[in-house]
Amino acid sequence: MMKIMPHSLLMKKMVMQQVQARKITGRKIKSLRREGILPANIFGKKIKSQSIQADYGEFEKLFAKAGETSIIELDLNGKISPVLVSNVHKDPVKGLFVHVDFHQVDLKEKVKAAVPVEITGEAPAEKDGKGVLVQLLL
Numbered sequence: 052m053m054k055i056m057p058h059s060l061l062m063k064k065m066v067m068q069q070v071q072a073r074k075i076t077g078r079k080i081k082s083l084r085r086e087g088i089l090p091a092n093i094f095g096k097k098i099k100s101q102s103i104q105a106d107y108g109e110f111e112k113l114f115a116k117a118g119e120t121s122i123i124e125l126d127l128n129g130k131i132s133p134v135l136v137s138n139v140h141k142d143p144v145k146g147l148f149v150h151v152d153f154h155q156v157d158l159k160e161k162v163k164a165a166v167p168v169e170i171t172g173e174a175p176a177e178k179d180g181k182g183v184l185v186q187l188l189l
Contacts, residue, residue: 064124065113065116065117065121065122065123065124066124066125066126066131067105067109067110067113067123067124067126068126069105069106069109070091070103070104070105070125070126070127071103071104071127071128072101072102072103072104072127072128073090073091073102073103073104074102075090075104076102083104084107084149087106087107087108088104088105088106089104089105089106089107089110089148089150089151090102090104090149090150090151091103091104091105091110091151091152091153092150092152093125093127093132093134093152093154093155094137094152094153095134095154095155095156096155096157098155103125103127103153105125107148110148110151111148114136114139118136118167119135119139119164119165120164120165120166120167121135122134122135122156122158123135123153125153133155133156133158134154134155134156135153135156135162135164136151136152136153136154137152137153138151138152139151139152170186
């Protein structure tokens with residue numbers, strides 16, 4: 052019998068420490084990016100949308116682990132907020148992060164999220180040349 056572990060037991064808690072409220076907006080945020088600061092927004096059902104800023108390097112490492120489907124805890128002025136990465140804007144030429152949107156979630160409510168599926172191995176019928184595996188992408 053296979054036992055399924057809860058998601059919270061499988062993953063280490065991911066906390067983003069260096070997050071502050073952001074007062075700089077508009078074209079002036081280019082200066083933040085030069086300093087290694089990533090402009091971002093946090094929004095959710097029961098909160099007002101807020102402009103924030105995070106350390107670029109910390110976000111880059113955390114995003115590599117978490118992606119858009121794992122919960123990240125933002126430490127914003129001592130208040131911990133569980134969030135999902137909602138939208139990532141990248142520079143099309145350099146591939147660097149330009150802006151991120153965080154969606155604050157209520158851990159007691161269901162959330163819909165797109166989850167990447169990775170298919171590994173080869174079907175036995177495909178190996179024997181008796182069939183073709185067709186993958187439907189939506």
